[in-house]
Amino acid sequence: MNITIIGSGYVGLVTGACFSEVGINVTCVDVDQQKIDNLKNGIIPIYEPGLEKMITRNMNKGRLHFTTKISDALRCSDVVFISVGTPPDEDGSADLKYVIQVARDCGKHMNDYTLVVTKSTVPVGTSLKVKNAIKEELDKRKVNIDFDVASNPEFLKEGAAIDDFLKPDRIVVGVESTRAEELLNTLYKPFTLNGHPIIFMDVISAEMTKYAANSMLATKISFINDIANLCEIVGADINKVRKGITSDTRIGNKFLYPGIGYGGSCFPKDVQALIRTGEEFEYELKVLKAVEAVNKSQKSVLFNKIMKYYDGDLKGKTVALWGLSFKPQTDDMREAPSLEIIKKLLLAGANIRAYDPVALNEAKHHFENTITYCEDQYETLINADCLAVLTEWSEFRIPNFKIMHKLLNVPAIFDGRNIYDKSELKKNGFDYFCIGVNTDSDVLRPEVSLSY
Ligand code: NAI
Secondary structure: OEEEEEOOOHHHHHHHHHHHHOOOEEEEEOOOHHHHHHHHOOOOOOOOOOHHHHHHHHHHOOOEEEEOOHHHHHHOOOEEEEOOOOOEOOOOOEOOHHHHHHHHHHHHHOOOOEEEEEOOOOOOOHHHHHHHHHHHHHHHHOOOOOEEEEEOOOOOOOOOHHHHHHOOOOEEEEOOOHHHHHHHHHHHHHHHOOOOOEEEEOHHHHHHHHHHHHHHHHHHHHHHHHHHHHHHHHOOOHHHHHHHHHOOOOOOOOOOOOOOOOOOOOHHHHHHHHHHHHHHOOOOOHHHHHHHHHHHHHOOHHHHHHHHHOOOOOOOOEEEEEOOOOOOOOOOOOOOHHHHHHHHHHHOOOEEEEEOOOOHHHHHHHHHHHOEEOOOOOHHHOOOOEEEEOOOOHHHOOOOHHHHHHHOOOOEEEEOOOOOOHHHHHHOOOEEEOOOOOOHHHOOOOOOOOOO
């Protein structure tokens, strides 16, 4: 079987690499000439564990190709996956211009039966728009070529994308014909053999499933953050409360960690887009509006703690930052909490020394020379007035506290991901602040005021 993936970003590249890994002949298409040239030379535009090796291996085997020419790719494709971006429009709804453009390109260039599958995250009703756009182009050409559309939302997690694709919790497919169902069943067989389920449904339900899933995950994060903030006020410890609630199997123990808010290219835009879909149909999604509001304020929580520690005056203070990507194992900084925190710190007059294992180049696009980029986590601490941990990379988890204490100008740690133990930090002579635990009474430096 020959397949084409249109859009060679995070989703397109992982999808293309994984399908070629099981022996399928794959062509990845993108409009970005530079990206395609780089890919042809084995230069991968994103950091994703295992991806570079997998792409190189399958290119060398001759079953993974890259091109900017959609017409060439479509000439011999049985299935086409649309995996272009669906960024938020001005009003928060999903901007479908790239998806519809690709649909039109399919209509312009297909010359035999083709199954066009939308993998991008798109609102309900998009597959119908895709179908109409293809039909319009075929009508313009005055040709009568049979085709099907299907919806196959992607659930991979950046940082674990390859594993998620090869061993999915489930594959969701919305189809309108038996032919499409059979084709996708065959295509996904290598990934479902070991009991990973493929769930077929109608197209609208498949489109809705992706938004409902991401909204549920975002809700879990905002819920635990809201409870964490209350814990701090009433004197409870969110780490203990978390253990207490997550041992209930109905609640479960995944994705309920307090922090500094969700980010990334998906949750913020997908929650917003679902709210807009509700509005379009005159239905108010009250829970999701609250989820969004909590997340927005959560991105300020760590900054507020640093401000409070320094009596509301950060002018001339140096803040060391560990972690910039929106989560570990990725260089993706889209909507990362670090963006908000850095902007706020700079506005307050602070100097920033930042380290991230893979996102420094990405950060340079955002902040150019307004912050100092360090190649080592300890280098950030030199003469810094505190450390803020923004991403829970594994290498930050058991640091050398003695060296840290020596390097920091002021031994204060603001832990946005609750990765440290407060008693251990106190024992090592640090003032320690985290999310959802009031540690003010443990503060060792009597000269700092906590009344701001
Ligand atoms: P991305 O921004 O990394 O990649 C999109 C690619 O599409 C870019 O390389 C762009 O140049 C290309 N493109 C745009 N218009 C094109 C056209 N007409 N023809 C060919 N290529 C074109 O986006 P990403 O992150 O891969 O997301 C794609 C979709 O998948 C979005 O709808 C997103 O919501 C969804 N998704 C993303 C996940 C993630 O973790 N990044 C996870 C699950 C779904």
